Amino acid sequence: MRKIKYIAVHCTATSQRTSISAIQSYWKNQLGWKMPGYHFIILPNGEVVQLLNVELVSNGVKGYNSNLINIAYIGGVNDKNEPIDNRTIEQKASILKLLKELKKQYKTAKIQGHRDFPKVNKACPSFDAKKEYENV
Template sequence: MRNIREIIVHCTAMKAGRKVAVAEIDGWHKARGWRGIGYHYVVMLDGSVSVGRSELSVGAHCLGRNSTSIGVVYVGGLDNDGLPCDTRTEAQKAALKKILTELLDKYPQAKIYGHRDFSQTACPCFDARREYEHLTPLTAVR
């Protein structure tokens, strides 16, 4: 097992409402010379969650933190002018909370961050660290 210390939230940096398939993201990342999709989970506009890279594998989503983290991305992150914007749908907000809680349950020593906590980027276009700092593992609320 990898020693997971960070769960890092991202956006796909796409305009609000634009859909994308895992295979498409996989293609972008292969074009960058990576082994394929760099994120472990993708939260779609309708709140469905798709698996990207296996959790057991080191991701490719946050320079310097990949070996100790899980990467979760939501589809969106830009307004109609292409500027950073929290475009999460209600379904995505609910799905993010659920998957992040499940990951905390699996990796109770981990903390949730946004990509921007580690890099000069607006990603994921909201303050993930603050929004999720009160999330607790499922085991703690049972």
Template structure:
């Protein structure tokens, strides 16, 4: 098992209320030249957690930092028009993400949670994951 010291939370930068899944993101990432989906987990609007890239593989979601990270992405992150950042998490997503983060922190003791925006000039994930999952 590779060393994990960070759990990075992302949004899919998709419009509020529009559901997507791992297959959609995998397709988008392959179109950008990735070998597969860059995230390890995707949380859908209904709270379903889908597995993306296997944890044993280095992700492709936080340039320059991927070697020791796990990437968690929730569907949403933009307003209904798809133009402005917005915390669009449903209650189901909030619960699922909290459970997922707790599980990952248990499996990888010492791993800390950060927002993608802590590492890139983006609004992603449109809320402060660093503070919320401290």
């Protein structure tokens, strides 16, 4: 069993209309990844899709993946590819529910955004996840 120290919240940095298969194709064909970037991805309608068992390592935060669970919502940028918190009400509810479930199992895990890790120069997840989920 992996020692989970973090639960990282991400955005896909894509349009909210982007399909999971397009995201997976990017990981495989452009980045050359064998494993997904996230364990869970949340669609605009709030549906949570598990892409990888949490016991396996995903590719969400370079240098930290062995000790974290990565979750992402589809979106996070506007039409000019600029960071924006464009989570739907359904995505916000699903992220919160998923984080509460994960915290029951991984009580000591810290919840934070991708941008909160050292040497990360990104706006991801386009909102302050550390502050928003500090009481989860």
